Amino acid sequence: MAAAEKQPVTISGVGPLNGAMSGLLTWIDQRFPLMDLWYSHLAKYHAPKNFNFWYYFGSLSLFVLVLQLVTGIFLTMNYKPDAAQAFASVEYIMREVPAGWWIRYMHSTGASFFFICVYLHMFRGLLYGSYRKPRELLWIFGMLIFLCLMAEAFFGYLLPWGQMSYWGAQVIVNLFGAIPFIGPDLAIWIRGDYVVSDATLNRFFAFHVIAVPLVLLALVGAHLLALHEVGSNNPDGVEIKNAKDAKTGIPLDSVPFHPYYTVKDTFGVAVFLVVFSIVVFFAPEAGGYFLEANNFIAADPLKTPPHIAPVWYFTPYYSILRATTDDFVRWALTPGVIAFAALIIWSVKNTVVRGAVGAIAALLLIGFFNLDAKVWGVVLMGVSVTIFFLLPWLDRSPVKSIRYKGPITKVALALFVVTFFVLGYLGTEGVTSGRTVAAQIGTAVYFLFFFLMPWWSKMDKCKPEPQRVTGK
Amino acid sequence: MKDNAGINRGRRTLVIASACAGSAAAVASAVPFAASMLPSDRAKALGAPVEADIGQLAPGEKMTVEWRGQPVWIVHRTPEMLEGVKKDDDKVADPKSLRKQDELTPAYARNEYRSRDPKYLVVVGICTHLGCSPQDRLKAGPEPFASDWEGGFYCPCHGSLFDLAGRVYKNKPAPDNLRVPPYTFLSDNKILIGEDKKGA
Numbered sequence: 001m002a003a004a005e006k007q008p009v010t011i012s013g014v015g016p017l018n019g020a021m022s023g024l025l026t027w028i029d030q031r032f033p034l035m036d037l038w039y040s041h042l043a044k045y046h047a048p049k050n051f052n053f054w055y056y057f058g059s060l061s062l063f064v065l066v067l068q069l070v071t072g073i074f075l076t077m078n079y080k081p082d083a084a085q086a087f088a089s090v091e092y093i094m095r096e097v098p099a100g101w102w103i104r105y106m107h108s109t110g111a112s113f114f115f116i117c118v119y120l121h122m123f124r125g126l127l128y129g130s131y132r133k134p135r136e137l138l139w140i141f142g143m144l145i146f147l148c149l150m151a152e153a154f155f156g157y158l159l160p161w162g163q164m165s166y167w168g169a170q171v172i173v174n175l176f177g178a179i180p181f182i183g184p185d186l187a188i189w190i191r192g193d194y195v196v197s198d199a200t201l202n203r204f205f206a207f208h209v210i211a212v213p214l215v216l217l218a219l220v221g222a223h224l225l226a227l228h229e230v231g232s233n234n235p236d237g238v239e240i241k242n243a244k245d246a247k248t249g250i251p252l253d254s255v256p257f258h259p260y261y262t263v264k265d266t267f268g269v270a271v272f273l274v275v276f277s278i279v280v281f282f283a284p285e286a287g288g289y290f291l292e293a294n295n296f297i298a299a300d301p302l303k304t305p306p307h308i309a310p311v312w313y314f315t316p317y318y319s320i321l322r323a324t325t326d327d328f329v330r331w332a333l334t335p336g337v338i339a340f341a342a343l344i345i346w347s348v349k350n351t352v353v354r355g356a357v358g359a360i361a362a363l364l365l366i367g368f369f370n371l372d373a374k375v376w377g378v379v380l381m382g383v384s385v386t387i388f389f390l391l392p393w394l395d396r397s398p399v400k401s402i403r404y405k406g407p408i409t410k411v412a413l414a415l416f417v418v419t420f421f422v423l424g425y426l427g428t429e430g431v432t433s434g435r436t437v438a439a440q441i442g443t444a445v446y447f448l449f450f451f452l453m454p455w456w457s458k459m460d461k462c463k464p465e466p467q468r469v470t471g472k
Numbered sequence: 473m474k475d476n477a478g479i480n481r482g483r484r485t486l487v488i489a490s491a492c493a494g495s496a497a498a499v500a501s502a503v504p505f506a507a508s509m510l511p512s513d514r515a516k517a518l519g520a521p522v523e524a525d526i527g528q529l530a531p532g533e534k535m536t537v538e539w540r541g542q543p544v545w546i547v548h549r550t551p552e553m554l555e556g557v558k559k560d561d562d563k564v565a566d567p568k569s570l571r572k573q574d575e576l577t578p579a580y581a582r583n584e585y586r587s588r589d590p591k592y593l594v595v596v597g598i599c600t601h602l603g604c605s606p607q608d609r610l611k612a613g614p615e616p617f618a619s620d621w622e623g624g625f626y627c628p629c630h631g632s633l634f635d636l637a638g639r640v641y642k643n644k645p646a647p648d649n650l651r652v653p654p655y656t657f658l659s660d661n662k663i664l665i666g667e668d669k670k671g672a
Contacts, residue, residue: 167604171629174603189506193515195541203509302536302543302597304605306628322630326643372647374601431631432616 006030041228046254047261048234050471054124055232056268059261061117063269064110065220071107072209079159081205083198086161087298105284111153112290113276115313118146122388126413129400130233136392138230141223143389148216150385153313155208158201162295163305169196169204171308175321178378180371195301236469237400243468253469289428307430315427316420317381320446322431323439324377329368332444333376337364340451347455380443387450394453399462406460416449521666523658526592534608536597539665543597543605544653546663549636554590556612556622557637564639566649576600578668581652586637594655594663595638597625601646604629610636625650 009025012018029035039045078097080089093100122142125131131139158169173196177187192199231241240251255261285291289312294305310318324333341361345354368376397405402413423442426435524537526546534547549557561567569577569586580588587593597605606625615621617633624635633641638650654668 167629171602171604174601177603188511189509192509193511193541194519197515197541199512199515301541302538302605304607304628306607308604308629322645325645374645374647377645430628436631 009035041224042258042262043256045228045257046240046251047232047257048240048251048469049253049255049260050234050236050469051232051261051264052235054120054127054235055261056265056272057117057121057124059265060268060272061114061121062220063272064114064117065216068107068110068114069213071103071110072213074103075107076209081159081202083161083201083299086159086201090160102280105280108291109276109280109284109286111156112286112311112313113272113279114149115153118149119313122146123417126391127402128233128235129237129395129397129402131392132233132237132395132400133392134230135226135233138223138226139392140389141219141226143386145216145219145223146388147385148212148219150314152208152212152216153311155204155212157311158196158204159208160295161201161299163297163299164292164295164308166196166299166301167304167308168310169200173200175378175381178372178374180375233400234469235401236403236466238465238467238469240469309428312424312428315425316423316446317384317427319423319427319439320384320443321377321381322427323436323443324373324380325436325440326373328440328443329373329376332440334365334368336444336447337361337368343455380447384443384446387447390450391453394450395457396454397457397460397462399465401465404463404465406462408456408460412449412453412456415445419445419449519666521664524663524665525661526663527661532610534610537665539596539653544665545593545595545597547593547610547636549585549591549593552612553610553623553636554585557585557635559622560624560635560637560639563641564635564649565642565644565647567639569639569649571648576649576651578652578654580668584637586639586649586652588655588657592663593636593638594652594665595650596653597650599627599629599632599634599646600640600648600650601627601630601632601644606632606634 006029008022009029010022011025014021025034075093078089078093078100080086090104093104095101125139125142154169154172158165173187173190176190177183179186188194190200191197192203231239234240240253243252244250245252279286279290285293292309292311294308297305309315338361341357344357348354348357397409399405402409419442423439423446426439426442429435519540522537522539522544524535524544524546526535526548529535529546529548531548531550532553534545536543536545538544547553569582573579573582577586584590585593586595599606604627606627609615609621609626610623612621612623615626617626617631618641622635624633625638626633627646630645632644632646634646634650635641638652640646640649653665655663655665656668658664
């Protein structure tokens with residue numbers, strides 16, 4: 001029998017209980033791959049020894065996920081997903097349920113912190129080329145998690161049934177209505193009604209508390225499995241597997257994840273909780289960025305608030321949506337597509353690729369002249385999020401890490417980050433003609449960063465990568 | 473060739489055929505779930521017409537009634553407002569209401585003022601861009617978004633402008649004019665929104 005062939009588990013350090021503990025673990029291990037899991041994912045998962053500050057945000061994201069699940073479960077105990085009662089039930093949680101305000105503020109603050117952690121985690125990937133081969137699939141799982149997170153945030157935002165909830169959902173669902181032909185029916189199908197209503201609230205509740213979290217958990221599992229299959233990247237972007245101990249086969253520049261990084265990450269969680277608690281207790285609305293003032297007014301289907309804006313984590317993409325006017329399609333997108341198609345046709349020799357690019361460009365141009373700018377706004381917004389999926393193939397630099405990349409990459413990345421913040425800021429503000437032009441310039445820079453990456457990343461003068469990771 | 477030795481071809485064909493049939497059944501099982509997300513019979517039935525009393529609506533004022541969960545605006549336009557609508561003709565994208573007529577403009581509203589009676593504008597107050605409800609800027613005079621403003625509506629979400637006939641301004645995010653719902657005058661002071669009896 002397989003169970004009998006397994007080595008008994010022996011542990012020490014629990015004093016007189018050593019024998020009992022070992023016996024219990026052996027009993028379990030012969031029926032469940034307990035020690036295999038423990039070793040392969042923690043005690044013998046060999047991670048690079050040179051992780052720095054940026055490597056906190058993966059484990060912190062996981063921590064916030066747990067926080068959101070726990071606070072969310074307790075919120076559902078008092079929340080009512082009913083258009084007539086939802087707003088009042090949230091106020092009931094805030095005012096009358098013991099510690100209800102605390103749990104609710106942890107959940108609403110947690111949403112924003114989730115995005116802060118995930119954005120920093122993704123930025124780490126950009127800095128050190130963590131999406132490069134062999135970590136493409138790991139990156140794709142991560143991007144799928146990001147999409148799920150956006151869906152989760154969007155569905156959740158309707159639940160308090162405030163003015164921002166209502167009109168935010170109205171605008172986003174109508175984005176789907178912009179899709180040619182099927183759009184209007186699709187929007188009705190999503191809402192389950194001709195307007196955002198009780199039916200919409202009820203189903204968004206189902207998506208928010210069951211459907212999306214399940215997918216999210218499965219994807220997080222896949223993300224971790226993929227990570228442990230290929231091994232973690234590190235700030236130098238060189239593979240630690242290239243230098244292994246001849247006898248043990250363990251990478252020379254590695255430390256076991258447990259206890260080294262479990263302790264480091266626990267410290268990270270402690271610092272995180274300090275910052276998080278300050279916000280929860282002293283500034284849960286974060287000046288209108290985490291919870292918007294208009295959402296403390298119950299939803300009124302007859303009146304849009306004077307100023308509506310999505311929560312901060314969606315605003316860069318929202319700016320891109322708003323920047324896409326008729327003029328932008330005519331004077332920026334049209335020449336942009338022509339120039340980009342010419343660039344590909346000039347630099348790729350393959351006739352099939354050339355033909356395909358020409359055909360796609362022609363289709364887009366026909367579309368630009370025949371469909372509303374609204375459609376292209378929605379398309380650009382979608383592309384601005386999903387373009388990240390392509391990073392592993394857009395980046396053609398000979399090195400992974402920013403440490404060895406040249407000036408072009410550094411300038412491009414800095415410009416991209418600034419653009420992301422500027423677009424994010426503009427998305428929280430109302431529309432003026434000056435701001436629209438700024439958002440249009442930002443949109444152009446945003447897309448040039450990605451679409452020209454295959455060329456600028458290759459042109460850049462990189463330094464040689466070291467053989468082994470640096471640092472002690 | 474060697475790899476195929478010993479394969480029971482008949483059995484393999486059966487496996488493929490039954491797998492295809494099974495997959496088709498699995499895909500078809502999505503039907504009840506997708507269907508359950510469509511508007512329910514109750515939601516469909518709630519589209520009943522509503523009556524609005526315009527007896528108290530003074531010239532130059534607007535009232536809002538709820539029809540199918542949406543705001544419907546009724547504006548009592550003054551002669552000056554109607555003059556303004558005429559002046560807007562070259563500022564708006566679709567002055568003659570030619571686009572998507574079946575959806576946006578019933579036959580009796582396909583005129584300069586987009587209404588049965590020039591005095592009363594009846595439109596759904598939902599922006600054709602992404603569904604916000606525009607704000608009143610009924611008075612003529614300079615506005616931050618337009619220096620020569622003849623009165624109309626301003627959408628706070630994405631800056632679309634509409635004139636006092638619900639016609640959208642050129643080069644704005646909204647592609648179409650505001651929708652004119654089906655409506656009819658029951659008497660001089662009563663409008664029925666949601667139904668337009670023929671010949672009324």
